[in-house]
Every structure is written in structure tokens, then in C-alpha cells.
Amino acid sequence: MNVWQFMLQNHTEVLELTFEHLKLVAISTLLAVLIGIPLGILITRWPSLNKPVLGGANIIQTIPSLALFGFLLPAPWIGARADRLAILALALYALLPLIRNTYAGIQGVDRAIVEAGRGMGMTDRQLLFQVELPLAMGVIIAGVRVATVISVGLATIAAAIGAGGLGEYIFRGLAMVNNQVILAGAIPAAAMALLADVSLGWLEKRLSSR
Amino acid sequence: MTDSPETRPVIEFRQVAYRINGHGNSTRELLHDLDLEVQRGETLVLLGRSGSGKTTTLKLINHLLTPSSGELRVEARPTREWDVIRLRRMIGYVIQEVGLFPHFTVERNIGLVPKIENWPADKIHARVLELLQLVGLDAEIASRYPRELSGGQRQRVGVARALAADPPILLMDEPFGALDLITRAELQREFLDLQKRLRKTVVFVTHDLREALLLGTRIALMEAGRLVTVQTPQEFLDSTEPLAAAYKDAFRTTL
DSSP: OHHHHHHHEEEHHHHHHHHHHHHHHHHHHHHHHHHHHHHHHHHHHHHHHHHOOOOOHHHHHHHHOOOHHHHHHSSSSTSSSHHHHHHHHHHHHHHHHHHHHHHHHHSOOOOHHHHHHHHHHHHHHHIIIIIHHHHHHHHHHHHHHHHHHHHHHHHGGGGTTTOOOOOHHHHHHHHHHHHHHHHHHHHHHHHHHHHHHHHHHHHEEEHHHH | OOOOOSSSSSSEEEEEEEEEEEETTTEEEEEEEEEEOOOOEEEEEOOOOTOOOHHHHHHTTSSSSHHHOEEETTTTEGGGSOHHHHHHTTTEEEEOOOOOOOOSOOOHHHTTHHTTTTTTTTHHHHHHHHHHHHOOOOOGGGSSSSGOOHHHHHHHHHHHHHHHTTOOOOEEEEETSSOOOHHHHHHHHHHHHHHHOOOOEEEEESSSSHHHHHSSSSSEEEEETTEEEEEOOOHHHHHHOOHHHHHHHHGGOOO
8 A cells, every 4th residue: 555545545634634733833833923023023122132032042943842842841731732832832943033034134124224214204113114024024924934844844743742733644654664654644744844835935035026 | 693583593513523432442533523503595515525424414413313412403402302203304314325115116205204294195195296296207107116217216206205295404415426427417407406496404415526516505524523614615616725625626627
């Protein structure tokens, strides 16, 4: 039996796990966007927070993913359910590219443009929302893209703590020493990563063409 | 001099210095105890080479920079007491790199200050058309983006944008510096025409003596953060002041 036959035969389970996987990635990325982009903006306004914030996000990235899942296990409410735990861990990993790209994108806006706006009497808020963020959007979306693709891959590990997703097949296949089962998890995950990469890449290109 | 609003200078520098912190404890003085007055309706040209303090002087006026010492008054009120947003909205600002917003159409660029001043949309639109005509541009470019314009057109849009909310004061930082000679001459002529009609109080930064002589009602010559002299173009041409003489020498062949 090859992998395609296996997937066809178990198509309800494949779809279920794919959907679970998608849910983990989508919620965690959304959470990371909601935290990371404001943090990135914050450190352009308060340069003294730059080092601690980026440093903190950097340190999180260096923690091995399995260990991070383990660290979060004793946390109240979050540790109670595997999917909450997985979402939080994935969101933490996604923070760095989001903070860094938001910061770099805003810093990268032509100084002459920002100064012209300020000189004309735009408030800091108006500058941020009408000038800096729109002009930085391409770079910020590039950060979302990196974060999403990393997340799709990393979410397979969430199965190790029972959070579901396509990692279920990968771990099951490993235990059964069955490549078909491993591939039944890996192929949809890779397709999902590719799809996210291409679609966010397209969005990024559209937004940075100006 | 009396203190009536007509004769009072629009902009007054009183012993204004601007310093930045260098390495360690050292400070670098970019502007040294400047005393200068700009009268209503005149075009004061700040002439000097790079690093002479002309742009610093300009940015102090709209409070992009804060004086380290001394007092700078705009319309008789110290800049540090102004609500900085209100101050800047009554001062048009044109810079060399133009600083047009690349993601805004020409119309939105020009209408920027009226928009943030909450003018109604139809009034902004009418004003944009009026300004395009004033700076000699076709109404049809209103929907274009800055990257679709030539350098001269961009600079005209920059001037139109600065004039949008009809500010009494205009600051221009080498506005024609990046243009080719012919376009520059064209824009200089148009500026003179415009200024004859509008009578704004203009502070104009340039390193080009010919431009200074052509556009200025008075020329303030600056060097290494200090004001050397303030003279009318004719006085400048007759001047024996060594630095003024050096400028005339440098430009002799092209005058």
C-alpha cells in the first residue's frame, strides 16, 4: 500500500488532522501578530526597550521546542489542555520574526519622508498609521510569512504532547517504523507550508510595490 | 522699531545655539549664538556650504530641533511655548528630497495638511486643483503616484503641498538642488512669480550663490555654524567682506 492509497483510505482522519493543524497554526500566528507587531512598534518609540525585547524573543527561539512544551506544562489554565499549550508555545516562537520585521520595516522608511511628515505637523499617531506602517507593510508581511512557515513545521511536534495535528501521523509512523504513515503527515504539512509561503509572498510583493 | 504686528519680525533668533553630544563628554556646536530676524513677506536666503548650519537653522524654526540655548520666537512667541503641531501646520516645509509620500497619489499628498486639519472633502479637492494650477501642473496628474512624475513635477507637487493650507511662513531646504539646470531655472522663475502674488515669509536654504542673488530679498551668509553677514543681493555684490568675496570668486565664471 503506498502513501496515496493510505491517505485515500483514511481521508476523514487526514482531513481532521489537517484541520487541527491549521487551527494550531492560525490561532498561534494570530496571537503572535497581535503581540509581536505592537511590540515591534513600541521599540521604535522607546529605543531603550529595543535590546530587552529583541533579546527576550531571541532567547525564546533558542529553547528547543520539546523543552518549551515541557516548561509550559505546569502553567495554570494553559497547562490544563494540550492545544492551549501548543498554541502558546507556537506563538512564542513566532514572536521574533514579527517583532524584528516590524521594527526593521519602520526603521527602514526613508527618513526624509518621515521628517517631511513631521515638519508638516503630523502627530506621531498620524505618522505611524498613515505613513510608517503602510510603507513598512511589505517587510512586516515578510515577517508574518516566515513566522507562519516556521509554525507549520513546528506544529508537528505539538503531537508529542497530545495536541493533535499532522504530527500524529509522523509520531505514529515513527513508532510503527512505517514510512507511508510518516509521509501521510509530512506531505500535507509540507503542502500547507508551501501554500502559506506562496500566498503570503504574493501579498508581500503586492504591498511593497509602492 | 515699534511693536505693531506689521513691523514686528515674524521669526526672531536671539543668541540661539544648537549643540549635540559627541563622543564622551564633548559637545559639538552646530550653531553658535545666532541673532537673526526675518521680516513679514521677505525671502531670506540662508547661504553657506554643507555643514555651515543652514539646515539646522531651518529645522529650529519648525521645532524639528530644539535650541540648546537662547530664544527663538515665531510670531512673537517662543517656539518652545508653541503647541508644536499648530506651529508646524502654519509653516509650509519643502525639502530637497521632496519627501512626497510614495503610497499617496499626488492629490492625497497635496491635500495632506487640509485633511489632517479636517477640511471637508470637496473643499480639499477644490484646493488641490487650485494648487496644481498655481504651480503649473495639469489637473490630470492628481491621480498619479510620485514615482510616475519627473523630478521637476515632483518638486512642484512638493511646493503645492507646502502651500496647501495657506501657511503664512514657508521653509525651503534646497528645494531645487536635485534638478537639472533648465528645470531649476524654470522653477526659480515660477517661485519669483508665485512669491510676488502670495507674499509669504520665506526662509530659503541654498549653497548656490546665483540662486541666492536671484530669489533673496536678503542673504544671510553662514559659515561653520556662525552667521557672517546679512545683506541685500546688491550689497552682497558690492561687499568686500572676505567670505562674500570668496563666494563671488567661486561663482565668477558662471555669474
